[in-house]
Amino acid sequence: MTAPKRAIIDSASRPRLAPSTMLREDKARGGWIILAPERVFTPDAVAVEVLHLCDGVRNCAEIAQRLAATYEAETDVILADIVPLLQDLADKGVIAA
Amino acid sequence: MTSAPAPVSDTSARLAPPVGLLAELTHRCPLQCPYCSNPLELERAKDELPTDVWQRVFQDAADLGVLQLHLSGGEPAVRTDLEALVAHGAGAGLYTNLITSGVTLNESRLHALRDAGLAHVQISLQDVDAANADRLAHYEGAHAKKLRLAEAVRKTGLALTLNAPIHRHNVMRTADFIDLAVAAGARRLEIAHVQYYGWALANRAALMPTRAQMDESIAIVEEARVRLKGILTIDLVVPDYYAIRPKPCMGGWGRGLITITPSGKAMPCHAAATIPGLLFDNVRDRPLAEIWTSSAAFAQFRGTDWMLEPCRSCDLRERDWGGCRCQALAFTGDARNADPACAKSGWHAAFTAAAAAEASAEPPPFRFRRMAAP
Numbered sequence: 001m002t003a004p005k006r007a008i009i010d011s012a013s014r015p016r017l018a019p020s021t022m023l024r025e026d027k028a029r030g031g032w033i034i035l036a037p038e039r040v041f042t043p044d045a046v047a048v049e050v051l052h053l054c055d056g057v058r059n060c061a062e063i064a065q066r067l068a069a070t071y072e073a074e075t076d077v078i079l080a081d082i083v084p085l086l087q088d089l090a091d092k093g094v095i096a097a
Numbered sequence: 098m099t100s101a102p103a104p105v106s107d108t109s110a111r112l113a114p115p116v117g118l119l120a121e122l123t124h125r126c127p128l129q130c131p132y133c134s135n136p137l138e139l140e141r142a143k144d145e146l147p148t149d150v151w152q153r154v155f156q157d158a159a160d161l162g163v164l165q166l167h168l169s170g171g172e173p174a175v176r177t178d179l180e181a182l183v184a185h186g187a188g189a190g191l192y193t194n195l196i197t198s199g200v201t202l203n204e205s206r207l208h209a210l211r212d213a214g215l216a217h218v219q220i221s222l223q224d225v226d227a228a229n230a231d232r233l234a235h236y237e238g239a240h241a242k243k244l245r246l247a248e249a250v251r252k253t254g255l256a257l258t259l260n261a262p263i264h265r266h267n268v269m270r271t272a273d274f275i276d277l278a279v280a281a282g283a284r285r286l287e288i289a290h291v292q293y294y295g296w297a298l299a300n301r302a303a304l305m306p307t308r309a310q311m312d313e314s315i316a317i318v319e320e321a322r323v324r325l326k327g328i329l330t331i332d333l334v335v336p337d338y339y340a341i342r343p344k345p346c347m348g349g350w351g352r353g354l355i356t357i358t359p360s361g362k363a364m365p366c367h368a369a370a371t372i373p374g375l376l377f378d379n380v381r382d383r384p385l386a387e388i389w390t391s392s393a394a395f396a397q398f399r400g401t402d403w404m405l406e407p408c409r410s411c412d413l414r415e416r417d418w419g420g421c422r423c424q425a426l427a428f429t430g431d432a433r434n435a436d437p438a439c440a441k442s443g444w445h446a447a448f449t450a451a452a453a454a455e456a457s458a459e460p461p462p463f464r465f466r467r468m469a470a471p
């Protein structure tokens with residue numbers, strides 16, 4: 001087996017939810033949650049929207065374009081926001097890329 | 098909760114739902130770890146809840162707002178209905194987690210569990226050194242079986258956590274545990290210094306590391322966390338015998354977790370049965386939602402009203418909730434006292450000294466975890 005490596009997120013990465021991670025609505029408390037081994041994360045509204053676009057097919061640049069169209073904002077500005085967000089989630093094991 | 102200024106007639110209306118359900122499916126286990134957190138009086142197979150009661154409890158838990166289901170024991174895989182239980186928990190929307198010793202599960206059952214909706218597998222290891230691991234588990238070949246199961250878990254694509262209970266017989270191999278976890282493809286490792294309840298408390302003198310050993314293990318974990326960022330998450334649990342502030346045991350009594358014993362007793366913490374006089378409800382007799390809001394055992398130490406000094410007037414009382422009730426009872430004779438792990442407790446010096454004295458003496462022989470003769 002080759003040594004595992006840290007996933008580095010850039011505009012070409014195609015993020016998806018990591019295996020054994022679940023994104024779902026929390027009916028009892030309201031809002032969305034990420035369920036992971038021994039962890040419950042409560043992503044903010046922006047993170048939830050980004051995660052819904054992480055299907056393993058779209059890359060980060062395409063995700064940023066989609067969001068840019070919705071929010072009438074600059075794609076580059078959005079990309080600069082979502083790459084660190086996704087890097088953080090990758091480091092927590094929530095997404096794979 | 099109860100110290101909030103606004104008058105509330107119905108505290109249950111303000112009580113947040115529990116996050117986790119720990120289902121101790123059975124106390125049967127092929128291993129005999131001397132640090133097991135199960136009670137000394139293990140529950141017997143004939144008293145275990147049947148499949149349909151567990152299934153109802155899982156559905157009730159999901160309806161109540163529980164997010165994570167931990168299937169534990171004993172060894173949960175000795176239950177032949179484990180697949181049906183996993184399917185029901187996952188079907189109810191619970192994040193279903195299997196906590197196993199790894200010696201009874203084979204690959205085909207693992208596949209069935211994955212297909213039933215299992216999300217995550219946690220395998221406990223006794224040591225990195227196979228001979229010492231088997232000696233601790235009192236089971237020949239246990240370690241090799243665990244490593245085979247870890248490999249099988251990785252191949253199924255399920256998330257794998259390795260759990261390493263740390264004590265004086267393996268603390269010097271903390272770095273090796275970390276290397277092993279990376280090599281096994283685990284995404285998460287628990288370096289969990291033994292917590293002294295149940296069998297572990299009975300074996301405390303045989304298990305307690307020195308403070309220097311604990312400090313070194315912490316330094317190793319801190320270095321590895323930086324080095325292995327994005328590769329391995331390491332959760333560290335330290336022994337509170339060398340702490341100055343207690344842990345917020347269970348995140349606070351009756352605040353986030355429900356433990357159900359094999360026979361169906363609902364408890365705020367898996368060691369709660371050691372506290373005399375607590376009245377536990379059984380899930381056979383009472384719906385889980387009602388147990389959460391109204392069971393006497395849950396209400397007893399919920400919030401801060403029950404506290405004595407020094408907790409009662411302490412600014413941290415809603416941060417650590419006074420620490421562990423079971424440890425307070427075991428060491429001070431009154432479960433309402435501050436956890437002796439707290440430096441503000443009058444028992445703290447004796448508590449720390451006991452650990453230091455035991456850790457520097459020759460370890461006594463283990464008292465292995467066994468069912469008493471019937």
Ligand code: SF4
Nearest residue numbers: 126128130133171198
């Ligand atoms: S700690 Fe050891 S003896 Fe106790 S349940 Fe786990 S594997 Fe079995």
Ligand code: SF4
Nearest residue numbers: 407408411414419439
């Ligand atoms: S006195 Fe009580 S509440 Fe304050 S830190 Fe110690 S255990 Fe916690």
